[in-house]
Amino acid sequence: MKQRVFFVDHSFHEKTLSSTFFVDALREEFDVDVFYLTPSMGIDQACLEAAATSDYVLLWQMDFLAPIFLAMGKPVVVLPMYDGSANQSGLHWLAQRGASHINFSLRMHAYVTRLGVRSKLVRYYKPPVTNSERASFDGGLRVFLWQRRPEHGINVATVEALLGEQITYLHVHDAPDDATVEGSQYMLRRIRSYDFSSSKWFETKGDYLETLSRCNTFVCPRRAEGIGMALLESLARGMLVLATDDATHNEYISNWTNGILFNADNPSPANLGDAAASIGYQAWKGAEIGYKHWLSQLESVPNFIRGTTVPPVVISDRHRLQDLADELVGSYYAGDTYVDFLNVHLRLIEQLSGLSQGSILKLVGCKQR
Amino acid sequence: MVRGRLFICDPACVQQIGHNVHALRYFKSALNAGFSEVIAVCCNSLPDDIAKEEGFVKHYQFYYPEFFPGVPTSDVSFSYSNDSVIIDGKERLATQDAEKFLQMFSVNSHDNVFFPHLDFYGVVGLINALQLRAESERPKLYLRFIGVMENATDHYKFPCNELLFRLRVAAKRGIRISASAETPRYADLVAEVLEARVAVTGYPLTEQKIPLPKDGPFYFYCPGSARPDKGYFELLDIFRAVRSRDPDCNIRFITQSLPSHDLVNHLTYTAQLYAIPGVEVQVGVVSAEEMISTYGRSHAVLLPYARDIYEYRGSAVLMEAAAYGRPAIAYSGMAFSDVISYYGLGKVVSSQSEMIDNIIKLSESGRESLEIMSSQASYRFHADNLASYRSWLEI
Numbered sequence: 133m134k135q136r137v138f139f140v141d142h143s144f145h146e147k148t149l150s151s152t153f154f155v156d157a158l159r160e161e162f163d164v165d166v167f168y169l170t171p172s173m174g175i176d177q178a179c180l181e182a183a184a185t186s187d188y189v190l191l192w193q194m195d196f197l198a199p200i201f202l203a204m205g206k207p208v209v210v211l212p213m214y215d216g217s218a219n220q221s222g223l224h225w226l227a228q229r230g231a232s233h234i235n236f237s238l239r240m241h242a243y244v245t246r247l248g249v250r251s252k253l254v255r256y257y258k259p260p261v262t263n264s265e266r267a268s269f270d271g272g273l274r275v276f277l278w279q280r281r282p283e284h285g286i287n288v289a290t291v292e293a294l295l296g297e298q299i300t301y302l303h304v305h306d307a308p309d310d311a312t313v314e315g316s317q318y319m320l321r322r323i324r325s326y327d328f329s330s331s332k333w334f335e336t337k338g339d340y341l342e343t344l345s346r347c348n349t350f351v352c353p354r355r356a357e358g359i360g361m362a363l364l365e366s367l368a369r370g371m372l373v374l375a376t377d378d379a380t381h382n383e384y385i386s387n388w389t390n391g392i393l394f395n396a397d398n399p400s401p402a403n404l405g406d407a408a409a410s411i412g413y414q415a416w417k418g419a420e421i422g423y424k425h426w427l428s429q430l431e432s433v434p435n436f437i438r439g440t441t442v443p444p445v446v447i448s449d450r451h452r453l454q455d456l457a458d459e460l461v462g463s464y465y466a467g468d469t470y471v472d473f474l475n476v477h478l479r480l481i482e483q484l485s486g487l488s489q490g491s492i493l494k495l496v497g498c499k500q501r
Numbered sequence: 502m503v504r505g506r507l508f509i510c511d512p513a514c515v516q517q518i519g520h521n522v523h524a525l526r527y528f529k530s531a532l533n534a535g536f537s538e539v540i541a542v543c544c545n546s547l548p549d550d551i552a553k554e555e556g557f558v559k560h561y562q563f564y565y566p567e568f569f570p571g572v573p574t575s576d577v578s579f580s581y582s583n584d585s586v587i588i589d590g591k592e593r594l595a596t597q598d599a600e601k602f603l604q605m606f607s608v609n610s611h612d613n614v615f616f617p618h619l620d621f622y623g624v625v626g627l628i629n630a631l632q633l634r635a636e637s638e639r640p641k642l643y644l645r646f647i648g649v650m651e652n653a654t655d656h657y658k659f660p661c662n663e664l665l666f667r668l669r670v671a672a673k674r675g676i677r678i679s680a681s682a683e684t685p686r687y688a689d690l691v692a693e694v695l696e697a698r699v700a701v702t703g704y705p706l707t708e709q710k711i712p713l714p715k716d717g718p719f720y721f722y723c724p725g726s727a728r729p730d731k732g733y734f735e736l737l738d739i740f741r742a743v744r745s746r747d748p749d750c751n752i753r754f755i756t757q758s759l760p761s762h763d764l765v766n767h768l769t770y771t772a773q774l775y776a777i778p779g780v781e782v783q784v785g786v787v788s789a790e791e792m793i794s795t796y797g798r799s800h801a802v803l804l805p806y807a808r809d810i811y812e813y814r815g816s817a818v819l820m821e822a823a824a825y826g827r828p829a830i831a832y833s834g835m836a837f838s839d840v841i842s843y844y845g846l847g848k849v850v851s852s853q854s855e856m857i858d859n860i861i862k863l864s865e866s867g868r869e870s871l872e873i874m875s876s877q878a879s880y881r882f883h884a885d886n887l888a889s890y891r892s893w894l895e896i
Contacts, residue, residue, distance in 0.1 A: 379772070384776055417779070
């Protein structure tokens with residue numbers, strides 16, 4: 133009989149399906165029960181019950197929840213994302229020191245291993261297209277830009293600053309993450325020599341891919357990523373990828389080898405000459421090698437999960453757990469109060485991390501503010 | 502001829518990382534046949550389970566916490582001594598340890614004490630203790646210089662010179678000392694200072710040839726810890742240059758990353774290595790099994806080590822590569838470059854651009870002829886190394 137995994141994910145991913153590739157892989161080895169957490173709803177008794185009857189709790193991006201399940205005495209595996217958790221305090225990580233981590237980012241892996249967390253570094257790639265399906269660079273640069281975060285400086289003006297008159301076609305998918313942002317104000321063109329089209333919505337993923345396939349250049353839509361599914365799709369297609377110089381982009385792109393890294397605050401021209409095709413080819417080769425490597429890494433994931441330590445039960449009373457969960461979720465989504473929560477619960481962190489208060493403060497430097 | 506007991510002493514054998522435990526194990530097994538009994542003596546901070554499994558005797562206090570972060574230490578004071586002769590607190594501890602060692606094993610003149618990669622305090626402590634003992638209670642000392650822990654003190658500006666001076670004085674006072682060094686150049690230097698003949702003894706790995714992968718990309722492995730003196734910060738330029746000349750990724754690279762406490766300080770650099778297509782960055786600490794398995798899928802090793810640091814030193818990685826039948830590419834000017842050239846253990850180059858050219862060139866070699874040449878070089882090296890140990894240790 134397969135062991136049971138209780139997989140907790142953010143409700144946003146129910147729509148984007150960005151964790152599906154991992155859940156599908158887990159299902160080869162485990163019975164997986166997926167719970168999508170809606171921040172405003174928090175964790176309820178049914179969720180705690182489901183966790184209690186599972187063999188392992190896996191937290192996709194929801195790393196801050198680890199103390200709840202560790203306190204229950206469940207083996208916890210955390211999959212933190214760079215874009216959401218890179219700036220978390222040392223106490224945040226020490227509160228989940230009893231969990232195992234699977235990190236998709238080298239930086240995240242480095243941060244947590246320094247604090248003594250058991251971590252496995254992996255790197256996901258999408259399967260590459262065939263050689264004949266690779267992006268062609270005949271006829272100049274045909275650029276795809278998804279304006280997810282135009283207000284963060286990744287918009288038409290940036291693309292024009294980077295590529296200028298090398299652009300022969302630009303498609304802008306004007307669908308900002310923040311619905312209050314008016315995307316059209318970021319679509320003003322300074323250069324008129326290229327063809328232009330735009331979209332606001334794709335009915336199907338096929339429609340998106342069809343539009344993408346008309347392009348050979350992809351501008352990554354956000355400053356940082358947890359994994360970067362759109363980045364991986366474009367690498368797998370052998371496109372010329374331009375991305376900000378931050379993780380996880382710069383853990384996939386070696387500047388001017390298999391992509392271009394830029395500074396969104398001060399984008400400087402990338403005069404590619406004949407280099408675009410060779411950079412695109414390297415992107416595709418990297419995806420080909422990386423995808424094989426990912427498959428081999430994936431084989432070792434189940435045993436890594438099984439090797440997670442079973443922590444001692446720190447809180448057995450379900451009502452106390454519920455109270456702690458309410459307080460934790462509330463403080464986390466309230467912003468600054470999360471640091472206060474961690475400071476107030478230093479004794480709990482001692483119990484969960486197996487470290488004395490002195491060791492904790494030594495590791496994090498000082499009391500967290 | 503089987504002689505008296507051999508004590509193989511390594512006060513710095515303290516943790517299961519890199520060659521630390523493996524080296525003592527190798528020496529223990531390699532020299533087992535030549536003596537009536539072989540006893541390996543390590544630091545008392547080595548975890549009990551490892552010491553038990555390896556059959557090591559835990560004895561020495563830990564003198565080197567600054568070189569091994571993360572090793573638990575007992576509450577030992579390293580404060581300077583008031584003693585007029587022994588002014589260094591660590592030396593006092595090491596001398597006490599040596600006295601206890603000599604008493605505990607009732608060491609006598611038929612015994613032999615071997616430091617396979619000697620450390621400053623371990624040796625200084627022992628010669629201090631021996632000078633107070635009668636000739637009949639003085640074993641013969643075999644000291645192997647590898648250019649690492651003989652400098653492990655901040656008390657002297659030139660620690661190895663101080664050590665050599667003391668050894669010369671000890672020899673004049675009747676302590677029997679025989680030395681070897683890991684490289685010919687280092688052996689000649691020690692011989693000149695000690696005014697004695699000094700053998701050349703490499704790492705005593707015997708041939709354990711792993712077949713070279715016949716198909717697929719050509720893999721270069723950069724084994725061992727990713728340290729600046731081992732050329733870690735040259736790798737980005739080398740890998741990127743090769744990648745631009747080999748866009749099809751027929752050449753691949755595998756390197757270890759930095760240990761976690763260093764990695765956080767060099768993340769940008771490491772991420773750039775990690776991002777190059779066809780480069781595999783392993784975690785900072787890998788198991789011996791994983792290392793051997795990586796040798797198994799590699800075709801050659803890359804050693805862009807620093808000339809100044811390795812002016813006299815050898816390389817355990819080169820010895821491993823020779824044992825597994827993998828050629829190396831390294832810079833000229835290092836002590837082990839001469840060993841590579843003489844035995845044909847790889848290619849010695851004078852510059853980074855020449856290293857890049859030779860990476861391309863070596864990757865284009867026929868795999869079968871590469872295997873034959875590596876095997877020949879390995880045979881020549883190991884035959885000489887074994888003979889040198891036998892001659893030096895009189896076994």
